[in-house]
Structure formats: structure tokens, C-alpha cells
């Protein structure tokens with residue numbers, strides 16, 4: 355949800371005009387923007403408060419050299435007699451077939467045997483991708499087979515999806531000869547010093563979405579610690595975890611949060627992705643940015659959401675929005 359992958363040419367075209375050598379993707383999500391920034395040769399830091407986003411950024415952005423070898427993959431697939439059955443018990447019949455739940459339980463036990471933190475991130479990122487690929491619409495807000503259309507991604511076993519994903523992540527590894535970094539945490543805890551460009555893509559409130567990323571991806575987020583660091587809300591049918599709070603998702607706090615954010619990073623060039631359905635409005639955003647930066651320009655492109663929470667709206671016109679890029683220097 356909210357991935358800027360198809361908008362990368364538009365974003366990069368505008369960012370490349372700016373002079374920068376150290377960039378922060380402050381809300382990295384899938385890490386596709388951070389990865390594209392890494393490709394420009396800049397030193398890139400990627401931050402997100404979701405663990406699965408952190409592991410994806412570590413595997414693709416921070417990681418300049420490490421790959422999962424055939425031996426690593428074999429170790430990860432091996433039957434582990436010490437594997438627990440947490441997923442088989444807690445999520446039985448909710449999202450996946452029993453064999454796929456068992457695969458994920460077993461994989462977790464083997465993940466703990468990988469000594470390199472980078473390899474663990476690669477394997478975790480691949481496991482999360484495998485689990486999302488096996489969900490219609492890629493999310494965990496509903497249980498059962500709703501939306502199951504028999505496509506190959508849904509029919510493949512979790513193990514096959516994992517092997518595919520691990521191969522993809524391996525192929526994505528490259529070095530730009532910089533010390534890139536993935537950060538896991540709240541955006542306001544980042545030391546703003548030293549960044550000359552900060553890319554900002556917050557969750558934004560809109561009439562079409564509650565922008566709660568934890569609620570959509572709770573299963574993969576829980577998996578990243580085998581639910582040791584997550585509070586499962588037992589009364590929910592999805593067995594979701596408690597959502598992480600962020601002021602950007604609250605109508606009452608969003609404007610104040612943007613003010614705090616732009617103030618926090620005011621020394622850097624700010625590039626902000628935003629949508630015409632977002633609250634606050636484009637005009638309000640320009641006004642807020644102008645309090646902290648000398649010059650604010652807005653680039654605009656038509657965009658149609660076809661993924662995640664917007665998919666059900668394909669066919670009506672509500673999912674046709676303008677995507678903005680505010681550039682404040």
C-alpha cells in the first residue's frame with residue numbers, strides 16, 4: 355500500500371535536479387525510493403517504524419555485498435525438530451494452508467541459526483514478501499479466501515514463494531560504494547544532522563483510506579519477531595497486533611505533525627510526496643512548508659491506484675488522483 359514504485363520516474367526526474375550527496379528516505383515502506391536514490395550514487399539512509407520495512411531496507415539499501423548462498427537457503431529450508439507451532443496454532447485457517455503455516459514456523463526456527471544480521475534481514479524480507487504474495491491484495495485485514503482468483507502467486511507454496519523472493523532479493527544486491535543505512539524507528543527520533551536531502555512520504559489521511567499500515571501488514575510485522583515484540587489483540591478475528599501510533603494518521607494531529615516534521619528537517623532540501631485526496635490540502639501544505647523553507651514548488655502527475663486498499667475502487671473515478679511532489683529548498 356502506498357508504494358511509489360510506478361511513480362519512481364516522476365520522482366527521480368525531479369529529485370535529480372537537486373544537488374545532494376547524503377539523503378534520507380524518512381518513511382521508507384517498500385524501500386523502492388531509497389533503493390532508487392542509492393542507485394544515483396548518493397549515501398542513503400532509509401527509516402521506517404515497521405520492522406518488516408526495516409528488514410527490506412536493510413536487505414536492499416544498506417546491503418552492498420551480502421547474498422544468501424545456496425547453503426544458507428538449504429539451511430533455512432531444512433526440517434527443524436525444535437521449531438515451534440505458534441503460527442499453526444494461532445493463525446490456523448485464517449490466512450494460509452496448514453503446510454504453509456508449518457513452513458513459516460520452521461523457517462523462523464532456522465532463521466535464528468543464521469549468524470549474519472544482514473543475512474537474517476534478507477531472509478526475513480523474503481519471508482515477508484512470500485507471505486504477502488500469497489494473500490489476495492497482499493494484505494491481512496480479512497481472513498479466508500476472499501478475493502482468491504487462483505492466480506499463480508496464490509497457488510504457489512509458501513516455500514516456493516520464499517525461494518523466489520530470496521532469489522529476487524539476492525539479485526537486487528549491489529554496491530554504490532557508500533555506507534548506506536537502514537533505521538528502524540519513529541521519524542522524530544532521527545538525528546537530522548548531515549542530510550542534504552530528505553524524502554518524505556508519510557501516510558496521509560484521505561476519504562478512501564485509514565492509512566493504518568500496521569493493520570494491513572500485522573502478520574508480517576508480527577513474524578519479524580515471531581510475535582515476541584507484538585501485542586496480539588485476541589478479540590479480533592484477524593488476530594492483528596496493536597497498531598503503532600503515528601500523528602500523520604490522525605485528522606486532529608496531522609497539521610501539527612507536518613509542522614514538527616518540516617521543522618525537524620528544516621536544514622535539508624525537502625521533497626514531499628503527497629496526493630490530491632490527502633488532508634491537509636495542497637494549498638495548506640505549501641503554506642506549512644513556506645514557514646520553514648525559502649522556495650516551494652509543486653510538481654504534479656495524474657495517478658491511478660490499483661493496489662492494496664484502493665483496488666476495490668478500480669472502475670469508479672475515486673481512485674484517479676493527482677500525485678504531488680513538493681520541492682522545498
Ligand SMILES: C[S@@+](CC[C@H](N)C(=O)[O-])C[C@H]1O[C@@H](n2cnc3c(N)ncnc32)[C@H](O)[C@@H]1O
Nearest residue numbers: 356357358381383384402403540541555557600
Ligand atoms: C506512504 S508509506 C511509504 C511508502 C514508500 N515511499 C514506498 O514507496 O513504498 C508510509 C510509511 O510511513 C511509515 N510510518 C508512519 N508513521 C511513521 C513514523 N512516525 N515514523 C516512521 N515511520 C512511519 C509507515 O510504516 C509506512 O511504511
